[in-house]
Amino acid sequence: xxxxxxxxxxxxxxxxxxxxxxxxxxxxxxxxxxxxxxxxxxxxxxxxxxxxxxxxxxxxxxxxxxxxxxxxxxxxxxxxxxxxxxxxxxxxxxxxxxxxxxxxxxxxxxxxxxxxxxxxxxxxxxxxxxxxxxxxxxxxxxxxxxxxxxxxxxxxxxxxxxxxxxxxxxxxxxxxxxxxxxxxxxxxxxxxxxxxxxxxxxxxxxxxxxxxxxxxxxxxxxxx
Amino acid sequence: xxxxxxxxxxxxxxxxxxxxxxxxxxxxxxxxxxxxxxxxxxxxxxxxxxxxxxxxxxxxxxxxxxxxxxxxxxxxxxxxxxxxxxxxxxxxxxxxxxxxxxxxxxxxxxxxxxxxxxxxxxxxxxxxxxxxxxxxxxxxxxxxxxxxxxxxxxxxxxxxxxxxxxxxxxxxxxxxxxxxxxxxxxxxxxxxxxxxxxxxxxxxxxxxxxxxxxxxxxxxxxxx
DNA sequence: CGAATACTTCGATAGCCATCGAACTAATTG
DNA sequence: CAATTAGTTCGATGGCTATCGAAGTATTCG
Numbered sequence: 318x319x320x321x322x323x324x325x326x327x328x329x330x331x332x333x334x335x336x337x338x339x340x341x342x343x344x345x346x347x348x349x350x351x352x353x354x355x356x357x358x359x360x361x362x363x364x365x366x367x368x369x370x371x372x373x374x375x376x377x378x379x380x381x382x383x384x385x386x387x388x389x390x391x392x393x394x395x396x397x398x399x400x401x402x403x404x405x406x407x408x409x410x411x412x413x414x415x416x417x418x419x420x421x422x423x424x425x426x427x428x429x430x431x432x433x434x435x436x437x438x439x440x441x442x443x444x445x446x447x448x449x450x451x452x453x454x455x456x457x458x459x460x461x462x463x464x465x466x467x468x469x470x471x472x473x474x475x476x477x478x479x480x481x482x483x484x485x486x487x488x489x490x491x492x493x494x495x496x497x498x499x500x501x502x503x504x505x506x507x508x509x510x511x512x513x514x515x516x517x518x519x520x521x522x523x524x525x526x527x528x529x530x531x532x533x534x535x536x537x538x539x540x541x
Numbered sequence: 542x543x544x545x546x547x548x549x550x551x552x553x554x555x556x557x558x559x560x561x562x563x564x565x566x567x568x569x570x571x572x573x574x575x576x577x578x579x580x581x582x583x584x585x586x587x588x589x590x591x592x593x594x595x596x597x598x599x600x601x602x603x604x605x606x607x608x609x610x611x612x613x614x615x616x617x618x619x620x621x622x623x624x625x626x627x628x629x630x631x632x633x634x635x636x637x638x639x640x641x642x643x644x645x646x647x648x649x650x651x652x653x654x655x656x657x658x659x660x661x662x663x664x665x666x667x668x669x670x671x672x673x674x675x676x677x678x679x680x681x682x683x684x685x686x687x688x689x690x691x692x693x694x695x696x697x698x699x700x701x702x703x704x705x706x707x708x709x710x711x712x713x714x715x716x717x718x719x720x721x722x723x724x725x726x727x728x729x730x731x732x733x734x735x736x737x738x739x740x741x742x743x744x745x746x747x748x749x750x751x752x753x754x755x756x757x758x759x760x761x762x763x764x765x
Numbered sequence: 766c767g768a769a770t771a772c773t774t775c776g777a778t779a780g781c782c783a784t785c786g787a788a789c790t791a792a793t794t795g
Numbered sequence: 796c797a798a799t800t801a802g803t804t805c806g807a808t809g810g811c812t813a814t815c816g817a818a819g820t821a822t823t824c825g
Contacts, residue, residue, distance in 0.1 A: 384801070
């Protein structure tokens with residue numbers, strides 16, 4: 318038996334479930350009720366959907382008191398979702414993105430555990446400009462100068478790299494259609510921004526809200 | 542409106558359609574009847590499925606006489622399928638791969654327009670060993686020596702590279718769980734192998750069948 | 766031309782599954 | 796302990812869609 322693609326497809330292929338998955342792209346673990354709200358369905362229905370997503374291996378659960386926190390199973394799954402975003406947005410050519418919510422998402426949002434959106438692609442371009450990243454379209458590496466740059470910023474590369482996860486990896490942005498920074502470094506940049514309180518995760522979406530000062534500081538730090 | 546992931550999911554999320562998509566991963570354009578056979582359904586049903594896949598942007602059609610040839614819409618879509626393969630095979634942990642057909646697939650098969658399977662991952666490892674490819678786990682570039690190596694083999698890198706497609710790009714192999722060679726160079730290697738008649742595409746599957754002599758010649762050419 | 770092949774369109778049918786109301790378990794709070 | 800909150804299980808319903816038979820169009824072949 319070849320691996321079963323169809324079951325994965327059908328898991329994503331339901332409006333309610335896909336809304337949940339997208340919500341979880343924010344990287345935060347969400348409770349069943351939050352996800353029910355996100356998907357505009359009753360708690361019962363949500364429960365059955367979530368059971369399927371866990372059974373199907375796309376989500377994992379952590380029980381905590383009377384809450385159950387759901388999360389994407391890992392980078393692999395997040396990659397799949399982003400992949401589908403890219404395809405579907407490359408299809409609807411001139412898709413109409415209107416409304417304030419979408420504007421925020423386009424400006425800056427969270428893609429699993431790193432930043433995405435306009436600001437994130439600007440950052441990536443600037444890092445390439447400064448030759449901190451060597452970009453070969455779909456593959457890229459952090460240069461020695463780049464490593465030094467992040468060390469100076471306070472990133473603990475030894476801790477951050479380790480494991481099997483690539484240090485620096487481009488991730489195609491569905492709204493900008495350019496690369497933004499994923500990988501361990503991408504994750505570090507996001508956590509750094511949040512720790513410095515330059516930006517906060519939006520409560521109900523994947524949007525990442527920068528304060529005026531925070532945005533200024535961010536641009537200064539990375540020379541944008 | 543955010544791009545619609547669910548429709549893409551549901552397109553893949555049907556047994557018959559997923560079988561068709563997998564068959565098309567062989568890279569060859571197939572006719573409607575061939576795909577109907579592949580999916581074990583009647584011609585009428587296949588026709589409706591194919592219409593949906595085209596409408597949904599996953600496939601493209603070329604009309605030729607009384608035949609209609611279907612193909613994956615591009616590398617992006619092929620990547621999605623491979624992506625799902627990886628997830629689903631990482632789920633069914635110790636999935637049982639038995640039967641001669643699967644053995645052939647594991648040894649050598651076609652992944653859209655390049656080689657995959659055991660032989661392909663061996664090739665990739667060897668190229669990394671010889672420092673023709675600089676591998677940074679999920680990103681990689683062709684070194685100067687590597688470029689020279691392929692030029693010597695007769696690859697026309699200027700023609701082969703061009704465009705926006707990366708020259709050299711790793712692609713995670715679902716049966717081996719290692720990288721194999723994708724990108725323009727990956728494509729060139731496959732077409733070279735076929736042109737030299739060292740191997741032939743299997744008629745009814747994605748398997749790539751090497752002749753004894755062909756396999757020997759291939760291993761010699763790439764020093765395996 | 767007539768016959769065969771490739772494919773589509775149009776029903777009708779049947780099975781699957783998303784949905785929610787109702788009733789349950791389980792944890793928390795006061 | 797009773798009341799509230801979080802989540803599940805069960806059963807009924809309704810809608811969606813994969814399926815194929817039958818009949819249609821288009822193309823090729825002899």
